Amino acid sequence: MDFKDYYKTLGVEPTADEKAIKTAYRKLARKYHPDVSKEKDAEEKFKEANEAYEVLGSAEKRAAYDDIRKYGQQGRPFEGPPGWQSRAGAGAGNGGFESGDFSDFFSSIFGGRAQQGGRAHSSGRRGQDVEMELPIFLEETLSTESKQVSFKVPQHSSNGQRMADITKNLNVKIPAGVTNGERIRLKGQGAPGVAGGDNGDLYLIIRLAPHPKFDVEGHDLIITVPLAPWEAALGAKIAVPTLTGKINLTIRPDSQTGQRLRVKGNGLSNKQGQRGDLYAQLKVVMPKSTDDATKALWEKLAETAAFDPRAQWSN
Incomplete structure (x- = not known):
């Protein structure tokens, strides 16, 4: 049995990190996928890449x-260090190993298919994870109702060949406190x-989908409240929208642009x-x-008001 250098198979260095290994695998999988590749021995190379990633993609x-x-000794029978089989979890006394999906080398280390009592038992392979972006409105983060999501799920045959994807629908309850970019795991889906x-x-x-009225700062919301000059000068009570309805907000006299009023x-x-x-x-x-009447009022105010908005420039 020959030693297999999985790093060489994926074309990465032994010091490569998880991201580099995944990138290399995806590149090879696209290149040699039997359904699309016209490369010679594409199916065999696809299986080799899968086997290499099965090992290097798992810590x-x-x-x-x-x-x-x-x-490992490339090109010579692989013997390994003393006791390596028991440390890797493969039992030499189980009557040997064989696998239709993985090489004898893989099976001898990780078990592949162990023959016990003349029958083959599959250890199985974990299914592929699926990742998708889920846009949600700010109002939905406060809702107790479930949200339906649809996504494509990759399918593989028992020998590892890619099959047509299927569409899966789920009703998902959005957890409280989700933030933009947060990653939520749904086990087994x-x-x-x-x-x-x-x-x-x-x-x-x-x-989080952009909202036409609110900006987000952590778990706080910011809303810009337009005021007429007389509302800022004299004070007013105005209706302000929130995510769950409107509230009445008191504007104090002599309010200024840029002031923030906190609504707890x-x-x-x-x-x-919370x-x-x-x-x-x-x-x-x-x-x-x-209009003319309003303009006359502004002119009268300009004549009588003792106010210089640029007074600080003279200092």
């Missing part, structure tokens, strides 16, 4: 493989395992179910047009 299997790799292996997982990447408990929820705050940021706006 546990990679550690076991690295432990015996230094004893990914691709089915092969030969009795566990299903993969579904990972939802939360994307009207923001987004955190992990404990809500952040809503900050109403004031902005004084002028009418787009002025």
Whole structure:
């Protein structure tokens, strides 16, 4: 039995990190996929890449493989260090190993298919994880209702060949306190395992959809509140929208553009179910047009008001 250098198969260095290994595998899988590749021996190379990633893509299997790799002798019968089979989890006394999906080398280390009592038992392979972005509205982060999501699930035959994807629908309850970019794991909702292996997982990447009225700062919300000049000068009571309805907000006399008024408990929820705050940021706006009567009032105000907005420039 020859030693297999899985790092060489994927074209990466033994020091490669998890991301580099995954990138190399995906590149080879696309190149040699039997359904699309016209390369010679594409199916065999596809299987070799799968086997290499099965080992190097798992921290546990990679550690076991690295432990015996230094004893590998390419082109010569592989013997390994003393006791390596028991450390890797393969029993030499189980009557030998064979596998239709993996090489004898893989099976001798990790078990592949063990023949016990003349019958082959599959150890199975875990299904592929699925990852998708899930856009949600700010209002949905406060809802107790489930949200339906649809996603494509990769399918593989018992010998590892890629089959047509299927569409899966799930009703998902959005956890309290989710933030933009957060990754949520749904165990067992990914691709089915092969030969009795566990299903993969579904990972939802939360994307908070931009809101036409609110900006988000952590679990707080910011809303810009336009004020007429006289509302800022004299004070007013105005209706301000929140995610769950409208509230009445008191504007004090002599308010200024840029001031923030805090409305406690009207923001987004955190992990404990407590809500952040809503900050109403004031902005004084002028009418787009002025009639003669209004213009006369502005002129009278300009003549009588002892106010210089640029007084600080003279200092």
